[in-house]
Amino acid sequence: MKIRLGPGGIPMCCKGSSTSDGVRKTSEMGLDAMQVAFTHGIYMKLEEAKKLRIVAKEEDVELIVHAPYYINLASEKSEVITASKKRILDTLHRGEAMGATVAVVHAGFYGKDKEKALEMINNACQEISNAIERNGWNIKLGLETMGKQKSFGTLDEIVPISKSIKNVIPYLDVAHIYAGNAGKIDYKEIFDKLKTLKLKKYDSHFSGINFSVVKEGKGNEKNHITLAESKMDFVGFSKEILRRKKDTTLISESPILEQDALVMKGIFEKLGHKF
Numbered sequence: 001m002k003i004r005l006g007p008g009g010i011p012m013c014c015k016g017s018s019t020s021d022g023v024r025k026t027s028e029m030g031l032d033a034m035q036v037a038f039t040h041g042i043y044m045k046l047e048e049a050k051k052l053r054i055v056a057k058e059e060d061v062e063l064i065v066h067a068p069y070y071i072n073l074a075s076e077k078s079e080v081i082t083a084s085k086k087r088i089l090d091t092l093h094r095g096e097a098m099g100a101t102v103a104v105v106h107a108g109f110y111g112k113d114k115e116k117a118l119e120m121i122n123n124a125c126q127e128i129s130n131a132i133e134r135n136g137w138n139i140k141l142g143l144e145t146m147g148k149q150k151s152f153g154t155l156d157e158i159v160p161i162s163k164s165i166k167n168v169i170p171y172l173d174v175a176h177i178y179a180g181n182a183g184k185i186d187y188k189e190i191f192d193k194l195k196t197l198k199l200k201k202y203d204s205h206f207s208g209i210n211f212s213v214v215k216e217g218k219g220n221e222k223n224h225i226t227l228a229e230s231k232m233d234f235v236g237f238s239k240e241i242l243r244r245k246k247d248t249t250l251i252s253e254s255p256i257l258e259q260d261a262l263v264m265k266g267i268f269e270k271l272g273h274k275f
């Protein structure tokens with residue numbers, strides 16, 4: 001099994017500001033994955049993405065790409081849905097060009113009618129999957145597990161969509177799951193739920209997280225914090241990953257990005273894993 005670790009954006013200690021500089025720095029630090037964050041906008045042209053592919057290959061850094069936050073596939077406004085699909089497709093297109101394995105998406109909000117929202121998100125995912133197929137892309141659409149009660153994205157919602165629609169996979173965010181459950185997480189249960197999908201590899205964000213409690217077992221994420229500041233059991237998480245013996249790529253979304261990716265690497269090493 002291959003475990004890859006890296007920062008959720010260009011490393012903070014990186015002197016250069018380009019994404020390629022970030023990939024080189026990631027590799028230099030002994031990390032081998034990096035998230036290209038289009039979270040505040042798709043800042044890269046297709047040509048640059050193609051060049052990035054070469055650098056990532058040379059440095060053996062796996063890329064994943066995060067779609068803009070401003071997406072709602074279950075909006076009441078059709079123009080928002082159209083714009084959301086375009087943002088996702090533009091992210092996928094560049095992701096494919098840079099050789100990214102997955103494009104991570106916050107799919108949307110429940111709004112007034114949860115059932116209808118689920119149906120709309122399902123339909124949009126099918127359309128996006130068809131586009132991936134039509135274009136012959138290898139990149140997957142990763143639906144991120146979310147940490148707010150109003151956001152679509154529990155594992156129980158994402159697994160069936162991933163099961164029925166090709167090119168769609170769950171993208172775990174263990175901090176979000178922990179926050180959404182108001183401070184509870186069962187790593188074994190999470191990976192057990194994924195079993196039915198027979199995935200080639202697992203993907204997850206990790207970080208610590210602050211949350212507010214809505215009621216017993218239900219919470220809303222507030223902000224990401226470092227592993228050291230968090231009460232989450234990252235050793236338990238690592239142990240469960242090692243037990244599953246499947247390739248896994250973990251992206252740090254901690255406020256100290258690459259430093260916590262190295263902390264996580266240290267945890268795996270302590271557990272006897274050889275990188």
Ligand SMILES: [Zn+2]
Pocket residue numbers: 066104106144
């Ligand atoms: Zn995210």
